[in-house]
Amino acid sequence: MSSSSSPRAVRLRPLALPVEHGGWSFLGAPVLLGLWVAPSVAGFWLSLAALAAFLTRQPLKVAWADHQRGKRFPRTQWAERFVLLYGGTALVAFGAAWVTAAHAFWPPLLLAAPLAAVQLRYDLHKQSRALLAELAGVTAISALVAALALAGGWAMVPALILWLLIALQASAAILYVTTxxxxxRGERVRPRRAYLAHLVALGLVIGLAWAGLAPWLTVAAFLVLAARAWLGLQPRSLTTPTPLVGVQELSVSLLTVASIALG
Incomplete structure (x- = not known):
């Protein structure tokens, strides 16, 4: 592997922190909900492990890309250092969660592992924006809420319901924002898929509430999500600045979390 040098100082922020700001919301929702409804010492450590694993993704992509090109830049060594730092923190924190947990929390994480592997494969092939990669990624990270609930003493079925609710909200958000x-950008794309995703999510949540498996307050939140999708994809709404759209998505994510926890 050849080595390349640059007279410019290495910018550490793009190596140490994710480029996509939306990822913070997809991580924050399951962590906030899990610690809200089932706080535990093991849950704290598991959340820290998830954060460290989440942060590992960006420097890993950079280091892997440089390796594939057969070159080493000044940034390559820093990326590798961040991978070791974050990866080591994730392992230590996960070990602490394992030791302090009074209940087994690993089944949802095991179920989510293939989805995380799909996203990682796309990441390493520079296809992070592929729809399948994003949907697999948010579904995998949403499993964290089920693991936190189990660590806090919840039964398996209610914990999996929490995973389903957060995954539905996150997946619908991905389709909405992408559309x-x-x-x-002026592309010719039909919003039908985004509308359908919200209607399916709303229908599933209504079914869960009818069966007594989810709070009716959550149905109200998913109604708001569907209305947001309808209004947000109208031509007059497309001029809204992207940062403001990000704030709106963070708000609806918090609304979903609060509706589940309070309901």
């Missing part, structure tokens, strides 16, 4: 960005 909105493409429409704002």
């Amino acid at each position: 909105r960005l493409r429409l704002a």
Whole structure:
């Protein structure tokens, strides 16, 4: 592997922190909900492990890309250091969660592992924006809420319901934001898929509430999500600045979390 040098100082922020700001919301929702409804010492350590694993993704992509090119830049060594730092923190924190847990929390994580592997494969092939990669990624990370609930003493079925609710909200958000960005760029794309995702999510949540497996307050939150999708994809709404759209998505994510926890 050849070595390349650059007179410019290495910018550490793009190596140490994710480029996509939306990822913070997809991580924060299951962590916030899990610690809200089932706080535990093991849950704290598991959340720290998840954060460290989440942070590992960006430097790993950079280091892997440089390795594939057969070159070493000044940034390569820093990326590798961050991978070791974050990866080591994730292992230590996960070990602490394992030792302090009074209940087994690993089944949802095992179920989510293939989905995380799909996202990682796309990441390493520079296809992070592929729809399948994003859907697999948010579904995998949403499993964290089920693990936190189990660590806090919840039964398996209610914990999996929490995973389903967070995954539905996150997946619908991915389809909505992707469609909105493409429409704002002037691409010819039909919003039908985003609408359908929200209707399916709403229907499933109504069914869960009817069966007594989810709070009716959550149905109200998913109604708000569907209304947001309908209004947000109208032509007059596409001029909204992207940062403001990000704030709106963070708000609806918090609304979903609060509706589940309070309901």
